[in-house]
Amino acid sequence: MSYQILGNDYFRKDGIGKVTGREVYASDVTLPRMWHARVLRSPHAHARIKSIDARAAQELGAVVLTYADVPHLKYNERIVSIPPHLYRDRTVLADKARHVGEAVAAVAAPTEQLAEKALRALQVEWEILPHYTDPLAAQRADAEPIHDSYILNGQEIPVENNVAVTRVVQVGDIEEGFAQADHIFEREFVTSRIYHAQMETKSCVCDPAPDGSITVYPTTQSIHNVRQLLGEIFSIPLHKVNVKRVAIGGTFGSSIQMNSIIPICVALALKAKRPVKLVSTREEDMYDHVRYQTKLKLKIGVTREGKITAGHMQALADIGGHNIQAYALLSVLAGWTASLYNYPNLKFEGKAVYTNKTPSCALQGFGNPQATFAAESLMDEIATELDWDPIEFKLKNYVGLGGTFWGQGPSVQSIVRSDGVPQLLHDGAQKIGWRARPKPGTQTGRYRHGIGMARGFHTSGAGAPKPGEVIDYSGAFIKINEDGSVDIVHAMMDHGGGTLEAIAKIVAEELGVPIERVGISPADTLTTVYDVVTHATRGVYAGGGAAHKAAVKVKQQIFDYASRILGLQADSLMIEPDYELMQGVIYCPNFPERRITLGALAKQLQVNSWGTLAAVESLRQVNCPPAYVTYFIDLTVDTETGQVTTNRAAIGSDCGTVVNPAMAIGQLEGGLSKGMGYALVEDNQWDAQTGQLTSKGFWIDGKTPAISEAPFVENIITHFANTYEPSGPFGAKGIGEAATNPCAAAYANALYNALDIRFTELPITAEKILSALAAQDERASRASDYLENKVVAVMQAAE
Amino acid sequence: MNPKLVTLSVNHRTHHVALNPNTTLLSALRDLGYTDVKSGCEKGDCGACTVLVNGIAVNACLQLAWLAEGQDILTVAGLGSSDQPHPLQTAFADFGAAQCGFCTPGMIMSAKALLDERPQPTEAEMRKALSGNLCRCTGYARIFEAIEHAAKQLNVDSRG
Ligand code: FES
Numbered sequence A: 001m002s003y004q005i006l007g008n009d010y011f012r013k014d015g016i017g018k019v020t021g022r023e024v025y026a027s028d029v030t031l032p033r034m035w036h037a038r039v040l041r042s043p044h045a046h047a048r049i050k051s052i053d054a055r056a057a058q059e060l061g062a063v064v065l066t067y068a069d070v071p072h073l074k075y076n077e078r079i080v081s082i083p084p085h086l087y088r089d090r091t092v093l094a095d096k097a098r099h100v101g102e103a104v105a106a107v108a109a110p111t112e113q114l115a116e117k118a119l120r121a122l123q124v125e126w127e128i129l130p131h132y133t134d135p136l137a138a139q140r141a142d143a144e145p146i147h148d149s150y151i152l153n154g155q156e157i158p159v160e161n162n163v164a165v166t167r168v169v170q171v172g173d174i175e176e177g178f179a180q181a182d183h184i185f186e187r188e189f190v191t192s193r194i195y196h197a198q199m200e201t202k203s204c205v206c207d208p209a210p211d212g213s214i215t216v217y218p219t220t221q222s223i224h225n226v227r228q229l230l231g232e233i234f235s236i237p238l239h240k241v242n243v244k245r246v247a248i249g250g251t252f253g254s255s256i257q258m259n260s261i262i263p264i265c266v267a268l269a270l271k272a273k274r275p276v277k278l279v280s281t282r283e284e285d286m287y288d289h290v291r292y293q294t295k296l297k298l299k300i301g302v303t304r305e306g307k308i309t310a311g312h313m314q315a316l317a318d319i320g321g322h323n324i325q326a327y328a329l330l331s332v333l334a335g336w337t338a339s340l341y342n343y344p345n346l347k348f349e350g351k352a353v354y355t356n357k358t359p360s361c362a363l364q365g366f367g368n369p370q371a372t373f374a375a376e377s378l379m380d381e382i383a384t385e386l387d388w389d390p391i392e393f394k395l396k397n398y399v400g401l402g403g404t405f406w407g408q409g410p411s412v413q414s415i416v417r418s419d420g421v422p423q424l425l426h427d428g429a430q431k432i433g434w435r436a437r438p439k440p441g442t443q444t445g446r447y448r449h450g451i452g453m454a455r456g457f458h459t460s461g462a463g464a465p466k467p468g469e470v471i472d473y474s475g476a477f478i479k480i481n482e483d484g485s486v487d488i489v490h491a492m493m494d495h496g497g498g499t500l501e502a503i504a505k506i507v508a509e510e511l512g513v514p515i516e517r518v519g520i521s522p523a524d525t526l527t528t529v530y531d532v533v534t535h536a537t538r539g540v541y542a543g544g545g546a547a548h549k550a551a552v553k554v555k556q557q558i559f560d561y562a563s564r565i566l567g568l569q570a571d572s573l574m575i576e577p578d579y580e581l582m583q584g585v586i587y588c589p590n591f592p593e594r595r596i597t598l599g600a601l602a603k604q605l606q607v608n609s610w611g612t613l614a615a616v617e618s619l620r621q622v623n624c625p626p627a628y629v630t631y632f633i634d635l636t637v638d639t640e641t642g643q644v645t646t647n648r649a650a651i652g653s654d655c656g657t658v659v660n661p662a663m664a665i666g667q668l669e670g671g672l673s674k675g676m677g678y679a680l681v682e683d684n685q686w687d688a689q690t691g692q693l694t695s696k697g698f699w700i701d702g703k704t705p706a707i708s709e710a711p712f713v714e715n716i717i718t719h720f721a722n723t724y725e726p727s728g729p730f731g732a733k734g735i736g737e738a739a740t741n742p743c744a745a746a747y748a749n750a751l752y753n754a755l756d757i758r759f760t761e762l763p764i765t766a767e768k769i770l771s772a773l774a775a776q777d778e779r780a781s782r783a784s785d786y787l788e789n790k791v792v793a794v795m796q797a798a799e
Numbered sequence B: 001m002n003p004k005l006v007t008l009s010v011n012h013r014t015h016h017v018a019l020n021p022n023t024t025l026l027s028a029l030r031d032l033g034y035t036d037v038k039s040g041c042e043k044g045d046c047g048a049c050t051v052l053v054n055g056i057a058v059n060a061c062l063q064l065a066w067l068a069e070g071q072d073i074l075t076v077a078g079l080g081s082s083d084q085p086h087p088l089q090t091a092f093a094d095f096g097a098a099q100c101g102f103c104t105p106g107m108i109m110s111a112k113a114l115l116d117e118r119p120q121p122t123e124a125e126m127r128k129a130l131s132g133n134l135c136r137c138t139g140y141a142r143i144f145e146a147i148e149h150a151a152k153q154l155n156v157d158s159r160g
């Protein structure tokens, strides 16, 4: 398929603003009369507030809020799940601290300095409670409850043993399935609790107006969901809540939910009756969100012929002090597992447990990096044990064309209609030199070389034929201006990956207008129709799909009106960009002289008072196509230091039609960096004694990869599958989150290839590598001692 | 201690401001409207706040504003503008070295300090000069490329 605009790289519309520092993020918004806010956060992991004395702070001229001053409505911050699945367990400020860093009071004052002073003047009397950093300890019968109850679908539900939610998903009968197996493999995998480490800390500005309305500039992935939640919490009708889209300095899932500081900022502004700005410190941010830590026990049965007969996964998730989306997490852990390989019989048993740590939420891939690490490691091991090439073994068992893909747990399923996996695996293997990889256990010497492979995917959106447990649709408003230029009014957020850019291209392609004449309007909730949120790799597929639907409508109007003016049948008309005129030109191939530019047409409509060429459309995609990704990693291990060097990586992506080639490559490279961090270094460790981060909020101690360890660009090979997704706009599907999902398993498999050791716990740090090597040495020397003794014994016997 | 009147020269413009002794250069600059200088941690961890002080890249969050009195401060907004971008800025935009863009101002200023000193930096020199600038979006690959390209551009410009 050839396109006028898609697949070409253009100077990015928001590029110049970013490189000259003119882009505006939430913390850059400054308004007249604005005050500054600070939040009092618990130093204790679990403590009840007995009293807060705010007099000294108020005497300093500050506005102060405590639990007593805010609405007591319990809310769940991620209203992506439908109401029956929203676990409501938090309030604007907490009545009890459930983790270090929990917000218990807040102040606003004319300057940041005064706000800080007022904050320090607050006197809190605490009643310290026992706390739990380990989900097993939290479940003990005598454990102090972290939450007594939560609200689900209007009902108050008591919490037992600090278990937030459980979920069982079954397909077929695993007992039968395992009975059919000739081999059964089982391992337990442990994944780490990493921090999103987005560059911008969560920030918000709220501007209240005398008529009771508010305008909010938050760090968010969804302006509409923030609006609805604020309206509900503060009982403000939605037409009086306007949430503005500002640029976001990275997010990686940490702002799918309404950030906890947003309602605090709003409450302060309402009380102070003036604009208030609240910017989290890095330390506060590190106590606000992390990736779900999981323990995954995976058991797979296979026949002699290498066919999977059954799978069983038992998952334990440590969710921290609040349940942001644990139910959805368990659903997707089951779903990703079911979609990686064909299990005729599958059982998933998941349990999510409260602990006194930072609340967990989605982090690029939402449960997928965890599930894929387990499945891809174990499948590599099974293939090796059964003497299969892992590529062949996986191709024999994966869910591909015609299979059922679970895009967001059991309720979001659709049939796979485009599949580039065989091509990606074939190309990746060639590029990395798969056939020439070493044989495990054959290397000696200080430096050992290994090549590993893993595959995976992410969903493109959470759409499906049936309404699911998650909301998934987008809306777009498109209008043609009187000079032929185009405005796209779309509520979607762009996290920097080029989502809005891609949407502009899709519209330009459909309307036949040069991309330079397609603008993306600033957006707020008053002037846009609903878009759920930029997550689940749905930006291009679902957000772009909605814009495409509106563009098709506008195009029909263009042809209808042009047919009147040109005196030709509407169906005979075409529109194409003319780069000299910088316009779309409407013409009929049979009568080339009868043509009109889009600008002239729109102007004529205005002069004749016929109206504006415009359409607004909402779209729910009824599919959730997998965006497949393959990873090949070539690395060297220094067995004296445990250091791992990435020599080369080959990353393959099946994103259907590639809309933004350069940006797609950028997504894959960024995915490698984050995936490598997850595999090898990143870990947010908690001190069990205090419930505090051992990094004490120092960012680099959480080990975000720096440029020093980044692979050089020439050593990252990216390649794309030649596929077309029939349900996507111009054949496109997603890419973003897929880019990291299989990375950790590819590293683990490459380490196995180099060292003959299986690593099942993330991150695979230098220390872990060294101790595994030492254990391997010991085993070897014990074995050789044994052999030697045996030889001696045999010789003695012979004598 | 009381505030004192400090003269700051930012992007060749002079400001007289009353500043507390404990005000960092970062907050002084942002309060003056130089919001192109980003705050990522205020602890010297991330490099988002990097500016040039007399040509040397510093973390503005670790520098007290009083100590910048009389020095030449350059921020990314002073390096170039939308109609006259600096080659580093053009290269960062063209090569996709800026995704969310929050690290970009600091990253570009560290790169500028590097290229001023080493017009043709090696890979190791780039890694060293930028090791204090975190970026979570790009994986750094495009940043290497952008700097290499800008270096070539600047060398051509200075010869031509
Ligand atoms: S804000 Fe200065 S180094 Fe992070």
Ligand code: FES
Binding pocket: A199, A249, A250, A496, B097, B098, B099, B100, B101, B102, B103, B104, B134, B135, B136, B137, B138
């Ligand atoms: S572009 Fe987002 S942190 Fe660098």
